[in-house]
Each structure stands twice: as structure tokens, then as C-alpha cells.
Amino acid sequence: MASHTVIDELKRNQILELLEQGKRVDGRALDEAREISIETSAIPKANGSARVRLGDTEVVCGVKIQPDRPFPDTGDKGLFICTAELLPLSHPTVETGPPGPEVIELARVVDRGIRESHMIDVSQLVIEKDKSVIGVFADNVVVDYDGNLFDACSYAATAALLSSKSPKWNWVDEAPTLVEGEEVDVPITTIPVSVTMAKIGKHIIVDPNGDEWASMDARITITSDSDGNICALQKGGDDGFTQDEIVQCGEISVRVGAKIREKLKAAQQGGQ
Amino acid sequence: MGGREATMVLMDENGKRCDGRTVDEPRRIMIKAGGLKNADGSSYIEFGDNKILVGVFGPRDVHPKHMSDTDTGILRVRYHMEPFSVGERKNPAPSRREIEISKVIKEALEPAVMLEKFPRTAVDVFIEVLQADGGTRCAALTAASVALADAGIPMRDMVAAIAAGKVADTVILDVNNEEDQAGQADMPIGYMPNLEKITLLQLDGVLTPEEYKKCVQVGVDGCKLVYELQKKALNDKYFGNKGD
Numbered sequence: 001m002a003s004h005t006v007i008d009e010l011k012r013n014q015i016l017e018l019l020e021q022g023k024r025v026d027g028r029a030l031d032e033a034r035e036i037s038i039e040t041s042a043i044p045k046a047n048g049s050a051r052v053r054l055g056d057t058e059v060v061c062g063v064k065i066q067p068d069r070p071f072p073d074t075g076d077k078g079l080f081i082c083t084a085e086l087l088p089l090s091h092p093t094v095e096t097g098p099p100g101p102e103v104i105e106l107a108r109v110v111d112r113g114i115r116e117s118h119m120i121d122v123s124q125l126v127i128e129k130d131k132s133v134i135g136v137f138a139d140n141v142v143v144d145y146d147g148n149l150f151d152a153c154s155y156a157a158t159a160a161l162l163s164s165k166s167p168k169w170n171w172v173d174e175a176p177t178l179v180e181g182e183e184v185d186v187p188i189t190t191i192p193v194s195v196t197m198a199k200i201g202k203h204i205i206v207d208p209n210g211d212e213w214a215s216m217d218a219r220i221t222i223t224s225d226s227d228g229n230i231c232a233l234q235k236g237g238d239d240g241f242t243q244d245e246i247v248q249c250g251e252i253s254v255r256v257g258a259k260i261r262e263k264l265k266a267a268q269q270g271g272q
Numbered sequence: 273m274g275g276r277e278a279t280m281v282l283m284d285e286n287g288k289r290c291d292g293r294t295v296d297e298p299r300r301i302m303i304k305a306g307g308l309k310n311a312d313g314s315s316y317i318e319f320g321d322n323k324i325l326v327g328v329f330g331p332r333d334v335h336p337k338h339m340s341d342t343d344t345g346i347l348r349v350r351y352h353m354e355p356f357s358v359g360e361r362k363n364p365a366p367s368r369r370e371i372e373i374s375k376v377i378k379e380a381l382e383p384a385v386m387l388e389k390f391p392r393t394a395v396d397v398f399i400e401v402l403q404a405d406g407g408t409r410c411a412a413l414t415a416a417s418v419a420l421a422d423a424g425i426p427m428r429d430m431v432a433a434i435a436a437g438k439v440a441d442t443v444i445l446d447v448n449n450e451e452d453q454a455g456q457a458d459m460p461i462g463y464m465p466n467l468e469k470i471t472l473l474q475l476d477g478v479l480t481p482e483e484y485k486k487c488v489q490v491g492v493d494g495c496k497l498v499y500e501l502q503k504k505a506l507n508d509k510y511f512g513n514k515g516d
Contacts, residue, residue, distance in 0.1 A: 046356040
């Protein structure tokens with residue numbers, strides 16, 4: 001790993017020097033996300049799916065919708081579960097086996113952003129109260145890595161959910177029974193968009209690429225909903241943010257998020 | 273699992289199969305070499321409704337170290353299915369089936385790769401099934417060969433693979449999911465056309481000795497078809513016949 005650190009040190013210096021002049025290594029503005037391409041319905045066997053490329057970071061998300069047992073304390077609500085996994089083909093350093101703390105944090109932050117926005121109205125996902133509910137599973141797999149997996153996974157999951165159609169079940173003879181040939185819309189209330197910012201020196205940049213990710217001091221991921229309210233947040237990294245910076249990050253996330261929300265909407269309409 | 277009763281019409285009176293193919297017609301096959309930025313070599317295959325992504329790394333240092341061999345390089349293969357790749361959501365943890373398929377694909381590729389040129393190193397092949405529809409191991413093996421070639425790893429030949437089988441008492445090429453579930457036999461074959469060697473062969477189902485011989489013949493002929501598409505994928509990437 002020693003050689004790795006030396007390269008990062010040189011790159012970090014270059015990134016810092018450019019930031020002092022208000023520039024970034026790939027020529028973007030400080031509050032500019034990378035090019036986003038969204039292909040929905042990429043996996044016809046899933047109930048909804050999306051293949052999202054954010055710069056050179058690529059994520060495939062598939063949504064599976066199926067009957068499940070409710071949690072004992074929430075028999076009047078369906079399930080929503082979002083996962084994220086780094087596939088070993090995404091980067092030479094990724095290993096197989098159980099996920100490490102970074103990947104577990106990734107999955108939980110992506111899940112929380114969508115869950116806390118109440119994008120999916122789980123109260124409508126009940127087949128029979130306390131006995132059978134509908135579970136919505138959004139599984140993200142990272143196939144190519146170039147930084148900022150939080151946003152790439154979040155956009156993939158959101159786009160996949162927007163493109164989803166749910167089968168229909170009725171409660172017959174104490175069991176959920178599939179109604180053949182009928183599809184219903186997934187109850188969607190809002191479109192959450194996460195925006196991840198990195199702090200390098202005194203500078204705050206949106207959507208850090210792989211090199212910027214490796215040289216940042218701290219990061220913050222803020223998810224906002226369609227009304228422009230902030231609904232989830234996660235700070236990470238070794239350094240801290242000042243109070244002013246936190247307020248500034250909140251403003252940036254809502255403003256940049258609104259632009260990205262339009263792209264997610266366009267992909268939903270294009271994918272029909 | 274694997275009901276063998278013929279509740280479904282697998283072959284009509286005109287010899288057309290359940291998806292409209294003739295007995296010796298493969299599904300639509302599209303192979304693309306490259307595509308991933310971080311992998312040393314990669315490929316993507318659509319084989320009927322199968323969609324599979326393969327990434328190759330190496331030759332590189334072996335971790336854990338005790339796995340390394342001072343006389344030769346080693347090949348490691350992981351075959352993995354995404355939770356959304358099949359009808360009912362699959363548990364993301366590797367199943368016994370996936371571990372077995374990883375092993376047979378590794379052993380099918382080993383004779384093709386000149387590992388003795390890279391002692392103490394490993395070549396890692398990662399196979400990710402995005403969507404499965406019968407015959408994933410053949411599609412995966414076919415794509416893995418292309419990804420190894422794309423990584424520039426010296427090879428004696430590429431392994432092409434396809435399944436032969438038996439439905440409605442007829443020997444067929446390229447068994448799809450319905451035919452696998454309700455048919456009488458499924459025989460995946462991996463073959464190196466230049467070296468004329470079969471490196472993957474499995475069978476489940478009952479065949480007479482004559483049918484067995486015919487299945488192998490049909491499978492080998494099918495592999496030769498697939499081989500041409502593998503070469504075309506590499507040609508398209510490296511010699512720029514992209515315009516077609």
C-alpha cells in the first residue's frame with residue numbers, strides 16, 4: 001500500500017492547488033455533478049430496474065416485489081429494504097466475502113435516504129393486516145468504481161423504484177394469491193435525491209470522483225425530497241465541518257438535487 | 273424444483289420449440305468485449321434473456337499468500353447471481369450451486385490459459401449474472417473467455433460453450449429455462465475449437481447411447497457457432513469494425 005499513498009499524496013497536492021484557483025481536476029465547477037446516464041428497465045425479470053452511470057461509477061439496481069410477513073410491531077405496514085454491494089469486478093482492491101464497514105455504511109445510508117423521505121408509502125403495501133404484506137427490495141450492485149457510491153446507488157435505486165410495476169395479490173384461503181395478468185403502480189409519494197459533498201482543505205465540492213474521494217478530509221451526504229425539505233443526512237471522514245459549512249451544504253444539496261430530480265423524472269418517462 | 277412432467281408443449285407438430293426456434297437453432301447471442309473501466313479485461317454477454325457481466329484482474333499478487341504456487345500462476349473464478357436476476361429474489365450470499373458452477377467454470381478455463389508463464393500470481397475472473405434464464409454457466413464461460421482475451425492474458429484457445437439437450441424425445445441445441453425445467457435432459461458443453469478439446473461437460477437427464485453421441489455432436493457444432501461470435505466481439509473492439 002506504500003506506493004498507493006505516494007501517488008495519492010501527489011494527486012492530493014494537485015487537487016488542492018487547483019481548488020485554490022477554484023478549479024477541479026476534471027474541469028467541473030465546484031457545485032457540479034458529473035454526467036448522469038440512466039437506463040431503466042435494464043433487467044426485464046425484475047419488477048423495476050436501472051443501470052446508472054455517474055461519471056465512471058456504474059451501478060445496476062433491480063427491484064423485487066413479493067409477499068412477505070410483516071414485522072411483529074408493524075403489521076399495518078409493508079416492507080421496504082434497500083441494499084448495496086460492491087462487486088469484485090468494480091475495482092482491483094475489492095475482495096469477495098462479507099462486506100466491510102464502508103460497504104455496510106453505504107447500504108444503510110442509501111436505504112435511510114429513501115426510507116426517511118417516505119418515497120414508498122408502505123401503509124398501502126398491506127395484503128392482510130398482521131398476516132401478509134408486500135415487500136419491496138431494491139438491491140444495488142456496483143459494477144465500476146470512480147468515487148461517490150452514495151449518490152450513484154441512491155439514483156439507481158430511485159430510478160429503479162420509479163420504473164417499477166407491482167404484481168397484485170389478494171388474500172384468499174389464509175394465503176396471498178397472485179392475481180394473474182394484473183399490475184399496479186407502486187405507491188410513490190416523493191422523489192428523494194441525495195447529494196454528497198467532500199471537504200478538501202477549506203473547499204466544498206459536489207460529487208467527488210475517485211481521486212477526489214481518496215484525498216478528501218470529510219464528506220457529507222444530504223438527501224432532500226420533492227418539496228425541497230431535507231430528510232436524511234450522514235457525515236463521514238476524519239475532519240469536521242463548521243456550522244456555516246453545514247448550512248451551506250444544506251443549500252447546495254437542495255439546489256443541485258432539484259436538477260438531478262428532473263433527470264430522474266425524465267428517465268422515468270423515457271423508460272415507459 | 274425440476275418437474276419432469278410434460279405439462280407444457282415443448283415441441284409442436286412442425287418441430288418448432290416453445291420459443292419458436294428450430295431444433296438446432298441457438299437463441300440470440302450478443303457479445304461485447306470491454307466496457308468496464310477498472311477491470312484489466314471485461315465482457316458483456318446477452319444469451320437469450322441471460323445478461324452476464326465478466327471482469328478479469330491479473331496476473332497479480334496472490335492474497336492470501338499461501339494460495340500462491342511457485343511453479344505456476346493460479347486461476348480463481350467467482351460465479352455470482354444478483355438478487356434480482358431470477359423470478360423470486362435470491363439471497364445474495366453464495367449458494368452451493370454457485371460454488372459448484374464457479375469450480376466447473378474454473379476447470380473449463382484452466383486448460384486455455386497459459387498460467388505457467390506467471391508463477392506466483394493469480395488471475396481472477398468475476399462473473400456477475402444480472403439476469404438468468406437457463407444456460408447461465410455456458411453463457412458465463414463464453415463471456416469469461418472473451419474477458420480473459422480482452423485482458424491480454426496469453427491463451428492457447430478460447431472456450432466456447434452452449435448446452436445441448438433432449439425435449440419431447442428430440443435432441444436440441446441451446447436449452448432454455450422452460451426446456452431445462454420440463455425437458456428430459458440438459459448437457460452443457462464447453463469446447464476449444466482449435467485444440468478440439470471439451471473442457472466442460474455436465475449432464476442431467478436420461479439419454480440412450482445414440483442420443484448421448486448425438487448430443488455431444490450437436491453441442492460441439494453449437495460451440496463452433498458461439499466461437500465465431502467470440503472472435504467477432506474481439507475483432508469489433510480491437511480492429512474497429514464497429515460501424516457494421
